[in-house]
Amino acid sequence: MAVRHFLRLSDLSPAEARQVIARAMALRARPDPAFRPFVGKTLAMIFTKNSTRTRVSFEAGMARFGGHALFLHAGTTQLGRDEPIADTAKVLSRMCDAIMIRNDSQADQQELATHSRVPVVNGLSDSHHPCQLLADMQCWFEHRGDPAGKVAAWIGDGNNVCHSWIEAARLFGFTLRIAAPRGYEPDAAIVAAAGGHAVLVDHAGAAADGADLVVTDTWTSMGQEAETAKRLAAFSGYQVDRALMARAKKDAVFMHCLPAHRGEEVSADVIDGPQSVVWDEAENRLWAQMALLEFLFGVH
Numbered sequence: 001m002a003v004r005h006f007l008r009l010s011d012l013s014p015a016e017a018r019q020v021i022a023r024a025m026a027l028r029a030r031p032d033p034a035f036r037p038f039v040g041k042t043l044a045m046i047f048t049k050n051s052t053r054t055r056v057s058f059e060a061g062m063a064r065f066g067g068h069a070l071f072l073h074a075g076t077t078q079l080g081r082d083e084p085i086a087d088t089a090k091v092l093s094r095m096c097d098a099i100m101i102r103n104d105s106q107a108d109q110q111e112l113a114t115h116s117r118v119p120v121v122n123g124l125s126d127s128h129h130p131c132q133l134l135a136d137m138q139c140w141f142e143h144r145g146d147p148a149g150k151v152a153a154w155i156g157d158g159n160n161v162c163h164s165w166i167e168a169a170r171l172f173g174f175t176l177r178i179a180a181p182r183g184y185e186p187d188a189a190i191v192a193a194a195g196g197h198a199v200l201v202d203h204a205g206a207a208a209d210g211a212d213l214v215v216t217d218t219w220t221s222m223g224q225e226a227e228t229a230k231r232l233a234a235f236s237g238y239q240v241d242r243a244l245m246a247r248a249k250k251d252a253v254f255m256h257c258l259p260a261h262r263g264e265e266v267s268a269d270v271i272d273g274p275q276s277v278v279w280d281e282a283e284n285r286l287w288a289q290m291a292l293l294e295f296l297f298g299v300h
């Protein structure tokens with residue numbers, strides 16, 4: 001059987017995505033320390049960018065299931081001395097059972113997958129953050145039930161996380177209203193592929209009105225630090241604050257992939273307030289990725 005990779009959320013079918021989420025919810029609800037399906041398995045994790053949640057959730061998840069995770073800071077491997085990514089894939093995949101990579105380039109991740117004998121998982125690229133969306137969908141299901149037919153509001157940058165939210169909208173059957181400043185909209189092809197499940201609106205209020213969920217992310221992603229001042233100016237008016245949350249449904253939840261910048265993309269009273277589910281969302285990185293790895297290893 002062909003090796004399955006997870007480079008973007010749409011690598012899963014709607015049925016597979018729901019299966020992984022259901023399994024993640026079961027793992028969280030009924031953790032079983034004696035269940036160790038990954039004994040003898042190693043996950044190689046390549047990072048060219050910082051991480052707290054992604055690294056720790058993969059590492060802790062592998063440990064819980066009896067396996068091992070190998071943290072590889074790309075700069076201290078031979079990748080940092082220009083060994084081709086294809087050669088790296090061939091070598092790592094003869095020693096390890098899966099490879100996770102966080103870097104800037106989706107194309108390089110694709111190249112890694114093309115030359116790998118084992119599943120390759122995107123732990124964030126400049127284009128997508130699919131593992132985040134597994135955790136986010138799990139969190140939405142757990143707090144409010146099936147997202148199908150509901151409305152989520154994306155406020156802010158049309159970035160990697162936004163792209164994965166757009167793919168989630170089609171996969172899980174909800175509508176994503178996106179409010180992004182001009183010049184910071186998501187990729188048009190990704191929006192088009194969502195076939196009506198992703199809709200661009202022209203201000204934050206129009207996205208939030210009557211929404212079931214409000215979500216945002218940093219205005220300056222990793223690698224964009226030189227643009228910080230310009231971005232701060234461009235995104236004024238796009239903060240998720242109490243006034244914006246008041247336009248959404250009374251029982252709307254607030255999500256953020258973290259790390260957050262209080263006073264920029266979100267006010268402290270929203271992220272630390274009663275509608276915020278960000279800590280459950282962060283915890284779900286653990287359960288969702290354990291379920292994903294089970295799926296990719298074909299052990300569940």
Ligand code: CP
Pocket residue numbers: 050051052053054055124132257258259
């Ligand atoms: N949300 C997320 O991916 O967090 P880290 O950058 O800490 O991994």
Ligand code: NVA
Pocket residue numbers: 124159160161217218220221222257258259
């Ligand atoms: N959009 C952010 C997400 C961090 C988890 C970034 O790429 O830096």
